[in-house]
Amino acid sequence: MQKxxxxxxxxxxxxxxGSVVGHKEKKGPLGALFDLGGDDRFGxxxxxxxxxxxxxxxxxxxxxxxxLVEGDLDLLVAGDLVNxxxxxxxxxxxxxxxxxxxxxxxxxxxxxxxxxTLATASxxxxxxxxxxxxxxxxxxxxxxxxxxxxxxxxxxxxxxTGSGAFIVSSRPGDAQRTTGVxxxxxxxxxxxxxxxxxxxDAANMGAAMAPAAADTIxxxxxxxxxxDEILFVTGDLGAEGSAILYDLLRAxxxxxxDRHTDCGLRIYHRDAADAHAGASGCGCSAVVLAAELLEMxxxxxxxEMCFLATGALMNTAAVQQGQSIPGIAxxxxxxxxxxxxxxxGQTE
Amino acid sequence: MQKxxxxxxxxxxxxxxGSVVGHKEKKGPLGALFDLGGDDRFGxxxxxxxxxxxxxxxxxxxxxxxxLVEGDLDLLVAGDLVNxxxxxxxxxxxxxxxxxxxxxxxxxxxxxxxxxTLATASxxxxxxxxxxxxxxxxxxxxxxxxxxxxxxxxxxxxxxTGSGAFIVSSRPGDAQRTTGVxxxxxxxxxxxxxxxxxxxDAANMGAAMAPAAADTIxxxxxxxxxxDEILFVTGDLGAEGSAILYDLLRAxxxxxxDRHTDCGLRIYHRDAADAHAGASGCGCSAVVLAAELLEMxxxxxxxEMCFLATGALMNTAAVQQGQSIPGIAxxxxxxxxxxxxxxxGQTE
Numbered sequence: 001m002q003k004x005x006x007x008x009x010x011x012x013x014x015x016x017x018g019s020v021v022g023h024k025e026k027k028g029p030l031g032a033l034f035d036l037g038g039d040d041r042f043g044x045x046x047x048x049x050x051x052x053x054x055x056x057x058x059x060x061x062x063x064x065x066x067x068l069v070e071g072d073l074d075l076l077v078a079g080d081l082v083n084x085x086x087x088x089x090x091x092x093x094x095x096x097x098x099x100x101x102x103x104x105x106x107x108x109x110x111x112x113x114x115x116x117t118l119a120t121a122s123x124x125x126x127x128x129x130x131x132x133x134x135x136x137x138x139x140x141x142x143x144x145x146x147x148x149x150x151x152x153x154x155x156x157x158x159x160x161t162g163s164g165a166f167i168v169s170s171r172p173g174d175a176q177r178t179t180g181v182x183x184x185x186x187x188x189x190x191x192x193x194x195x196x197x198x199x200x201d202a203a204n205m206g207a208a209m210a211p212a213a214a215d216t217i218x219x220x221x222x223x224x225x226x227x228d229e230i231l232f233v234t235g236d237l238g239a240e241g242s243a244i245l246y247d248l249l250r251a252x253x254x255x256x257x258d259r260h261t262d263c264g265l266r267i268y269h270r271d272a273a274d275a276h277a278g279a280s281g282c283g284c285s286a287v288v289l290a291a292e293l294l295e296m297x298x299x300x301x302x303x304e305m306c307f308l309a310t311g312a313l314m315n316t317a318a319v320q321q322g323q324s325i326p327g328i329a330x331x332x333x334x335x336x337x338x339x340x341x342x343x344x345g346q347t348e
Numbered sequence: 349m350q351k352x353x354x355x356x357x358x359x360x361x362x363x364x365x366g367s368v369v370g371h372k373e374k375k376g377p378l379g380a381l382f383d384l385g386g387d388d389r390f391g392x393x394x395x396x397x398x399x400x401x402x403x404x405x406x407x408x409x410x411x412x413x414x415x416l417v418e419g420d421l422d423l424l425v426a427g428d429l430v431n432x433x434x435x436x437x438x439x440x441x442x443x444x445x446x447x448x449x450x451x452x453x454x455x456x457x458x459x460x461x462x463x464x465t466l467a468t469a470s471x472x473x474x475x476x477x478x479x480x481x482x483x484x485x486x487x488x489x490x491x492x493x494x495x496x497x498x499x500x501x502x503x504x505x506x507x508x509t510g511s512g513a514f515i516v517s518s519r520p521g522d523a524q525r526t527t528g529v530x531x532x533x534x535x536x537x538x539x540x541x542x543x544x545x546x547x548x549d550a551a552n553m554g555a556a557m558a559p560a561a562a563d564t565i566x567x568x569x570x571x572x573x574x575x576d577e578i579l580f581v582t583g584d585l586g587a588e589g590s591a592i593l594y595d596l597l598r599a600x601x602x603x604x605x606d607r608h609t610d611c612g613l614r615i616y617h618r619d620a621a622d623a624h625a626g627a628s629g630c631g632c633s634a635v636v637l638a639a640e641l642l643e644m645x646x647x648x649x650x651x652e653m654c655f656l657a658t659g660a661l662m663n664t665a666a667v668q669q670g671q672s673i674p675g676i677a678x679x680x681x682x683x684x685x686x687x688x689x690x691x692x693g694q695t696e
Binding site: 006007008009046048049075079081082083084085086089090092093096097098099100101102103104105111114115118119121122123124141190191192193194196313314315316317318321323326328330 | 354355356357394396397423427429430431432433434437438440441444445446447448449450451452453459462463466467469470471472489538539540541542544661662663664665666669671674676678
C-alpha cells in the first residue's frame, strides 16, 4: 500500500462552491451562509425529485459564481445516498458534461474532491464534484416511513437536506478570479481503507465511522505529512463519533480534540428537535464545507485543514442479514494560499 | 466540454485480470475461459453475501496471477448494482487497500478502468478495478421475488452472475511479466455523458442504454481518434440495444455493424433459457473482458478495441414515480502492444 498521500502533479484549487439546503438547515446557525434554501420540496412532487433538483441547483450556482458554462467543465463526479445514486443522475442529467458516478455514502464529498483533484492535475482543466442528501429520501429508504412516529435514540443523527457543488480547477486564471484574500488549494489527498469494527447498530453511524476516520488520520500522520497546526474537519461523526475518534487517536498518542470540528455538529442548533447526536448525510459535510469552511479559508480564518468526510458502507438488506457496518474516510488537505502567489511556477 | 478523450501521461497497461462466474455462465460458450465458477452460492447463506464473495475471489485471482500482494496496490476502485454498492464494500473489506466506491450501473467496469488509468498515470503504481453482478440479488432488488414465476418479455436480459477484477499498472516491469505476445495497453479513455431518450420500460435496458453508447462513440469519432480498424465492444446492449445502436450511428453516417460485438451476446448460448435479448449486469462486460477479450488482445487476435460498458442510471422508485431511464457509456481504448517494446520511453 502507498504510504504517502497522493500529491497532484499540477497545483489544483477549489475555485467555486454552491450550497442548497432545506428548511431545518436554513433555520440553523449557518442559515445565512447558504446560497439557497428554506424549502424541502424545491417545486417537485416527490422527495427524490426534490433531492435531484438540489444537485442541479447547487452545480448551477457554483458554475455561475465561477462564470463558467457547461463547455468549460471537462468532468463531473457525483454521488448520493439514494439507491443507485439517482439524485445525481437525474439531477445532473441536464448538464452535458462527462459524468462519473460515485458511491461513498457520506464520504462522497471528500471522494469527489479527491477524484476531481486527480483528474484536474492530469487530464482536465476543470472538474465539478457534487453530492446531496435529503432527510425524507434517506429516512424512508434506510429507516422508517416518514409517517411513522418512532422514537429516535440519543446516538441517532439527522440527515441533512442539502447539496453542495465544488469547482476544482488547475487554471491559475480561475484561481485569480476568485473572491477573498486566499484561494483554497488542495495540496494532497489520501483515500481511505474500508474499516469494520463490528458495529451493527444502524442508529449509531458515528460509532461505525469513527474507526475509519482514525485509520485515515493515523495513516496520514505516519506518512509524515501532518503539521501541528492543521485543523481536522470530519464530515458527520456527530457527538458520539467525535468522542470515539478522540479516544481511538489518544490510544495512538495523537490528541486532536483542540483542533477538531465536525460538520455534523455545526449545522443545527444543539437544541434542534430530534437532531440528537448531530447531523449526517452526504449533504452535511458538503454544504458546511461549501458555505462556511471554504469561506473561512478564503478570509484567512482557517489557514490549513484536513477535511475528512466519513461514510458508512451498508444497506438495509445487509443490516437485516446481520452484517456489521463498515466505514470509510477520505482525506483532502486544503490550504489557503494568497491569491497573488498563484501564478508561481504554474503555466496556464 | 473537453472534445478529446483523456490521454494518460504515462503508459498504462492491464497486467492481470480475474473472473468468477455462476453456473449458467459456466455452462455457456465461454465457460472454459473463466478462472472460477459453476456455483451461485460460493458457500454463503445469502445471495448478497455470495456476490460480495465473488468480488473477493476475483481480485484475489487477479493479484495472484500478477504475483502481487496487498502492499503492491495503491488503490482499489469498485462498484456494483446492489443498493449502496455493498457487494464491493463487503467483498473487498478484507483487503487493506485504499478504496474508492463507484456507481456506474452496468458501465462500472469501464468506469473503473477509466479511473484506474487516470490514477495509475499520475499518482499510483498500480490500481485494481473490480465489479460484479448476481442474477439473484439483481432480480429481487430490481424486479420480482425470485420465487415469482413471471413471464419475461423478449427484450428482457438476464443479469450475469459474475465478477471481474483488473490490475492496471504503469510499471513496465509488470507489463513484461505478463504472459502472451502482446500486452493490453490503455491508450486513452473517454467518460460518457448522461443521455436520456425517454425510455420507461425497465424490461428494455438495451433501448435505454443504446443512445448513450451512440453518443460516446460519436463524440469519440468527432475527436478524430477513431481508426477504421478498431473493434467496438459494448457491455450489455443485447440484441435489441445493439440493433438500435447500429440504427442511431447509421443516421450519423457511421456503420459499425461489421466490427462490433456485445458482451451480452457472447456469454450465453442463444437458446439458453430466459436469456432472451442477451445478458446484462456489471459482471457481464467485466467477465467477458477479463476471460475472453483481453486474452484475444494478448494473442494478437484483437489488435485494437474500444470497450464501452453501458449503464442504465435508474432505480425502482424512480421508475415507479414515472421517470424515464437515462443511460451512460464510458469508453476505454485498448491496444495490444508487443511485450518487448514496452520499455520504450518509459521509466520504471
